[in-house]
């Protein structure tokens with residue numbers, strides 16, 4: 018398989034919380050199951066759209082770290098609204114970009130369950146580095162915009 022194919026098949030994550038099976042299996046009602054699905058394309062211009070499509074499943078739609086997949090993970094997803102507070106009042110833009118790209122040393126990003134977004138974005142934009150940068154930068158700006166005051 019060509020590398021391009023390989024990365025396109027690389028999965029994004031969705032969660033089926035088994036609610037639909039609740040009647041047959043009441044005991045599994047709240048068990049989150051992570052499924053790998055083909056990643057869907059989004060506009061590189063919208064940080065919010067990308068966040069909703071790729072990040073909210075773990076980090077939550079508001080970024081608080083309480084997405085539906087959170088309970089299925091060994092490491093709890095970070096509350097992305099607290100990054101400025103935790104960094105002494107300055108938004109850590111460089112760190113956030115490198116976590117998204119996959120160059121930061123963060124075990125939970127880049128593990129089996131968590132694709133390295135830099136590679137996915139690269140395949141999505143057919144190797145156009147400028148578009149990868151635009152995606153990472155707009156996601157970073159979006160996360161900056163949701164910081165708790």
Ligand code: HEC
Pocket residue numbers: 030067068071072073074075076086090092093094095097100112113116117123124125126130131134156
């Ligand atoms: C499969 C679940 C999952 C998905 C999907 C996911 N993350 Fe994460 N993320 C995590 C976990 C878990 C951590 C905590 C890692 C750790 O502490 O080692 C984390 C940490 C982070 C951090 C570091 C925060 C800090 O405390 O410095 C950033 C930034 C981040 N994620 C951004 C994103 C963005 C942007 C997306 C979407 C493109 C995304 N994540 C998608 C699970 C996920």
